Amino acid sequence: MIPAMPATVTTARQVSVSALRLGRVAAMGTVAALILFAGVWGSWGSAQHVMLTKGRETGTVRVTRCAGGTCTGPFTPISEGSRARARVELTKSVAVRQGQTYDVVLKPGTSDAVRSGPAGILYAWVPLGGALLLASVVVAGGLRLTRAAWVLGLLGAVLLTSAFLAVQ
Template sequence: MGAVAVLIVFAGVWGSWGTAQHVMLSRGREAGTVRVASCAGSTCAGPFTPTSSGSRARARVELPESVAVRAGQTYDVVLKPGTTDAVRSGPAGILYAWVPLGGALLLASVVVAGGMRLTRVAWVLGLCGAGLLTAAFVAIQ
């Protein structure tokens, strides 16, 4: 059961890292703001205004996951290299990127409590996961 719990947490880190690397290691990446012009389905798009040196303005970039993104609002973003896909930056972007890890911690806490009978460790894992998810929810709003 310990291996299953470790595998679940590892999968959460793996799932989070795909987005978190762009937000947390933003040095050398194009940073700026996007004013959301339209949202369709699970994608919002708008013009990109650069704030970092070496960046160039773009007529349209996409925010692939439209969680708490509203048309007409301006958001700080980092562009994924070689694409027009933007990722929210700042504290809200960092916390949102690690949401899969928060879910994995919650799930691992159930495995640790039920399968290994380590209730204190399970409580720590569960509270860390719930805290991460709550902080991301509050920061994104």
Template sequence: MIPAMPATAAKSRQASRPASVAALRFGRLAAMGTVAALILIAGVWASWGTAQHVLLTKGRESGTIEVTRCEDDTCTGPYTPISQGSKPRAKVVIEKTVAVRKGQTYTVVVKPSSDDVVRSGPAGILYAWVPLGGALLLASVVVAGGLGRTRGAWVMAGAGIALLTAAFVTI
């Protein structure tokens, strides 16, 4: 005959189960929270490379470019200054995107110490933050599935969709 378990052993087994479940839950929340934060940080990092030139325009050269030639990844054209202290250039380079077409004129900001330009104005600002919009959409899936925070995920997804839609409409 097998002796019955003492009452204290049964209680300690039941007490350890909730502790392990709590530890696993905390680990999942910590891991998914870290993944969501890294996705958002990467989105801001990718956006900031262009956004800094468009948002922080004080002291930067601004003007217009008339696109005269497009190649694989870039388009070029003459630069006409608008801001004081800016000098005209025969050729500046702008990244070729769906929003840049040959024969069109765009307002731009010159990147410091180069002949590279980025679009300015509302279209340039929204276009610069497109990577963040994608990161918001991706992170919303992690927040909903990994963290179980559906309201927060819907807010993030809505912000990402709004940003991407606004960029698409303005460009």
């Protein structure tokens, strides 16, 4: 410290640096938490039907036609209380092919089908995998927590890779 400089200047600077650091941590922590919440929210719309199948109609769909963003086919029930349907809709993705049969769960009160089984569970959580990858960048850059960022990034990469391999 320079003798001519008062001690309060150094203290005021330390307080302002600490306040800025706290603000950065709070802001980036909030952004990372919102990204992860959005990933869970985006996944839960499909994941709840696949993971909580008790009382839901389960069966198989043989895809007969794909047009636009949906594929359709007849529904053959497996669970008790389910009824056969001439046509249900399955969201078209790279993993749904015409002529193939898929295990599905019907959303209550609709003719919308969601893939079930391990492939369906992993596929339903793909938005969370993307959110984990994005949050890892925020955690590494904004919070400067590199180990936590690596864990988030690797979890996201493992989830996305396993979902890709499972739906093939």
